[in-house]
Amino acid sequence: MVTKITKNIYKKVLPLPNNPLREINAYIITGERNILIDTGFNRPECEEALKSAFEELGINSADLLITHLHSDHCGLVAKFADNNSIIYSSETDGELINFESGNLYWKMLDDLFIKYGFPKAEFGRNTDIHPGRKYCNKDRINFTYISEGDILKYGGYELKVVLTPGHTPGHMCLYDEKNKILFCGDHILGTITPNICIEIGVENPLNDYIQSLKKIEKLDVKLLLSAHGTPVENMYDRINELYKHHEQRLNEVLSILGNESKTAYMTAEKMTWEIDCKNWNDFPAPQKWFATGEAVSHLQYLYFLGKVVKEEKNGVYFYRVKKD
Numbered sequence: 170m171v172t173k174i175t176k177n178i179y180k181k182v183l184p185l186p187n188n189p190l191r192e193i194n195a196y197i198i199t200g201e202r203n204i205l206i207d208t209g210f211n212r213p214e215c216e217e218a219l220k221s222a223f224e225e226l227g228i229n230s231a232d233l234l235i236t237h238l239h240s241d242h243c244g245l246v247a248k249f250a251d252n253n254s255i256i257y258s259s260e261t262d263g264e265l266i267n268f269e270s271g272n273l274y275w276k277m278l279d280d281l282f283i284k285y286g287f288p289k290a291e292f293g294r295n296t297d298i299h300p301g302r303k304y305c306n307k308d309r310i311n312f313t314y315i316s317e318g319d320i321l322k323y324g325g326y327e328l329k330v331v332l333t334p335g336h337t338p339g340h341m342c343l344y345d346e347k348n349k350i351l352f353c354g355d356h357i358l359g360t361i362t363p364n365i366c367i368e369i370g371v372e373n374p375l376n377d378y379i380q381s382l383k384k385i386e387k388l389d390v391k392l393l394l395s396a397h398g399t400p401v402e403n404m405y406d407r408i409n410e411l412y413k414h415h416e417q418r419l420n421e422v423l424s425i426l427g428n429e430s431k432t433a434y435m436t437a438e439k440m441t442w443e444i445d446c447k448n449w450n451d452f453p454a455p456q457k458w459f460a461t462g463e464a465v466s467h468l469q470y471l472y473f474l475g476k477v478v479k480e481e482k483n484g485v486y487f488y489r490v491k492k493d
């Protein structure tokens with residue numbers, strides 16, 4: 170079933186089987202040309218759900234917009250674009266999506282995580298366990314890159330591109346000023362805290378994310394359309410909760426380091442996670458991966474603040490609290 174959000178804007182909830190996110194909200198705006206915002210994983214469950222949404226709305230062609238590079242948002246791009254479709258993304262994430270369709274990106278990501286203490290041989294090649302790799306788009310996409318301030322006109326709306334790096338380096342939101350509507354991808358989610366993970370070429374993703382929250386806080390938003398979870402009633406309250414969450418996380422990371430020198434992986438092991446597992450050893454491999462990435466983001470933020478020292482030992486980074 171497609172849900173009508175408001176004039177010409179529809180939401181279709183797509184299943185993400187065996188994934189803790191469980192579902193993704195794809196949005197479709199209908200009009201002279203239609204546009205689909207985010208696609209779901211490249212797997213049959215998402216494809217069928219999206220096909221049924223197109224049928225229900227009586228459309229057989231659409232332009233596509235990818236809010237960010239994650240495979241649950243862009244996995245089906247190639248399958249839902251036809252010869253007439255324009256496929257929009259930011260240049261940063263578009264380039265990464267095409268890079269991800271080859272092997273080198275994943276090899277580089279493996280190496281990066283190993284540098285942050287992820288056990289080298291625990292899961293074979295680490296990224297073999299990554300859902301982003303399993304369900305990514307496999308073909309090179311000919312994107313139309315859009316930048317800050319560009320305006321897309323669909324269904325009577327004027328959607329302005331607002332770049333919000335953090336969750337990914339080229340994450341974008343779309344803002345309709347007149348109707349105070351914001352399509353925010355994974356930038357702000359109601360039930361979950363967006364994962365802030367290290368990425369190739371990014372040094373301080375948590376700082377990027379916090380700056381992007383501040384940017385969005387300045388907009389007048391009445392209707393927030395997120396990519397996962399239940400609707401957010403008040404965006405400004407949710408942003409404050411997210412600031413608080415990361416502040417608590419930073420304090421937690423400092424206390425975990427205590428007087429010792431630890432890798433991000435060792436730090437992640439001690440952090441509190443909302444997951445149905447008895448202990449760290451019980452964590453499914455992909456969750457260990459995301460937890461490590463999240464620990465890196467917080468450690469790097471503290472490193473750039475000058476609160477922790479980062480040292481390389483045998484090709485692996487260790488962090489310790491800086492003593493005055």
Ligand SMILES: [Zn+2]
Pocket residue numbers: 237239336355
């Ligand atoms: Zn995402």
